[in-house]
Amino acid sequence: MKRLLFLSFIGLFAQFLVSCYPGGADNVEEMDVAITNYDKNADFTKYTTFSLPDTIVYFVAKGETPNHEFDAQILQLVKDNFTQLGYTYIEPTSEEDQQPSFIVTVSAFSNVNYYYGTDYWYNYWGWYPGWNWIWGPTWGPGWGPSYPWYPVTVYSYRSGSIVIDMIATNQEASTTKKVPVLWSGVADGLLQGSKQSIIDRMETTIDQCFIQSPYLKK
Amino acid sequence: MRKLLIISLILFGLSPLVKGQMLNLNYQMSVPIGKMNDYAGKMSFRGMDLEYHHFLNEKFSIGGMIGWNTFYKDKGKLTGDFRFKGSKDIHTITGYQYRYINTVPIMVMGRYWLTDQNTMFRPYLGLGLGTSWTELKTDLGQFSATNARWQFAFAPEIGTIIPVNDQFAFNIGAKYTYGTKSGSVEAMQNFTISVGIVLMGN
Numbered sequence: 001m002k003r004l005l006f007l008s009f010i011g012l013f014a015q016f017l018v019s020c021y022p023g024g025a026d027n028v029e030e031m032d033v034a035i036t037n038y039d040k041n042a043d044f045t046k047y048t049t050f051s052l053p054d055t056i057v058y059f060v061a062k063g064e065t066p067n068h069e070f071d072a073q074i075l076q077l078v079k080d081n082f083t084q085l086g087y088t089y090i091e092p093t094s095e096e097d098q099q100p101s102f103i104v105t106v107s108a109f110s111n112v113n114y115y116y117g118t119d120y121w122y123n124y125w126g127w128y129p130g131w132n133w134i135w136g137p138t139w140g141p142g143w144g145p146s147y148p149w150y151p152v153t154v155y156s157y158r159s160g161s162i163v164i165d166m167i168a169t170n171q172e173a174s175t176t177k178k179v180p181v182l183w184s185g186v187a188d189g190l191l192q193g194s195k196q197s198i199i200d201r202m203e204t205t206i207d208q209c210f211i212q213s214p215y216l217k218k
Numbered sequence: 219m220r221k222l223l224i225i226s227l228i229l230f231g232l233s234p235l236v237k238g239q240m241l242n243l244n245y246q247m248s249v250p251i252g253k254m255n256d257y258a259g260k261m262s263f264r265g266m267d268l269e270y271h272h273f274l275n276e277k278f279s280i281g282g283m284i285g286w287n288t289f290y291k292d293k294g295k296l297t298g299d300f301r302f303k304g305s306k307d308i309h310t311i312t313g314y315q316y317r318y319i320n321t322v323p324i325m326v327m328g329r330y331w332l333t334d335q336n337t338m339f340r341p342y343l344g345l346g347l348g349t350s351w352t353e354l355k356t357d358l359g360q361f362s363a364t365n366a367r368w369q370f371a372f373a374p375e376i377g378t379i380i381p382v383n384d385q386f387a388f389n390i391g392a393k394y395t396y397g398t399k400s401g402s403v404e405a406m407q408n409f410t411i412s413v414g415i416v417l418m419g420n
Contacts, residue, residue: 006243033361
């Protein structure tokens with residue numbers, strides 16, 4: 001009888017310890033992360049001017065329509081961050097203008113259960129399909145960014161992510177169809193809460209991508 | 219947990235066969251020290267161990283123990299360098315970090331008892347020797363990084379049992395545990411207070 005009591009005591013005890021196993025994130029904001037990586041061989045002093053397209057490319061689940069409501073706001077934020085670091089923005093208006101030394105692309109993923117590791121996302125989705133860049137060759141099907149770090153990681157975009165890629169304007173790109181990525185910033189978070197709170201969190205996380213990349217500063 | 223139960227069942231099964239033994243279940247509170255304190259420096263109120271002691275004579279006993287302690291610390295927003303599985307590249311990630319340490323020490327124990335069996339308090343000095351499975355886990359956004367290793371471990375202890383009758387007693391003890399650095403898991407140190415119940419067979 002006593003042994004039985006002791007045994008049930010152990011059981012109760014273990015139960016108690018398991019049931020109060022400590023917590024973790026309590027709210028969505030605490031799930032936000034800013035992830036950055038860069039080409040360790042790149043000489044960032046070589047890059048002084050940049051441009052960026054006026055839209056965000058969305059990768060969304062089938063049947064969903066991307067919402068471009070916040071494109072201007074996010075693009076402006078990205079642009080501001082680069083100018084604050086000391087880079088000069090060039091408006092893509094005419095071919096006569098000076099060619100920028102890098103361009104910045106902004107992509108957004110939402111509710112896409114997709115892993116970088118198994119297949120490259122741009123092969124699957126088409127990457128900036130047919131985007132006509134006035135200074136260079138048209139990025140058509142089969143084109144994609146080439147990340148110097150391997151593999152572009154295993155992020156799963158089952159939440160919402162904004163990926164900012166800093167891409168060198170490289171003449172060799174037209175033959176290889178790969179554009180070299182110098183720096184990547186990913187703002188990743190759960191798409192929960194009001195639109196405004198999501199966008200606020202995204203902006204904080206985008207800013208953080210730049211804060212944690214001091215090598216970009218001029 | 220099932221393993222624990224099986225071990226305790228075996229110990230119980232043996233108990234009628236052997237004289238001069240005790241079985242001890244403890245609740246434990248622990249403070250991480252050193253590198254473990256850097257990792258998740260917060261007192262833990264989640265711990266237990268199960269001990270068995272067999273008396274060689276009035277003054278000496280040998281036995282064994284298995285335990286479990288969980289440490290947890292909310293580190294807040296931090297920037298750190300991480301490697302993704304299968305990649306050598308370092309990514310910088312900023313986010314809220316939640317860190318856990320789980321340790322499962324399994325040791326052989328020797329004890330020296332300062333008094334004979336008939337005193338009100340029966341203080342002891344002991345030393346445990348064995349291994350500790352130590353797992354460090356960091357949760358960050360949707361990501362989780364886990365490092366786990368078996369460490370060589372030892373644990374000197376001091377304490378006393380307080381017999382209620384010749385079959386039942388309480389135990390109060392203090393213990394220092396050290397697990398050697400193993401691979402990427404740093405040396406584990408903690409200080410533990412144990413409070414528990416003892417079943418004795420004479």
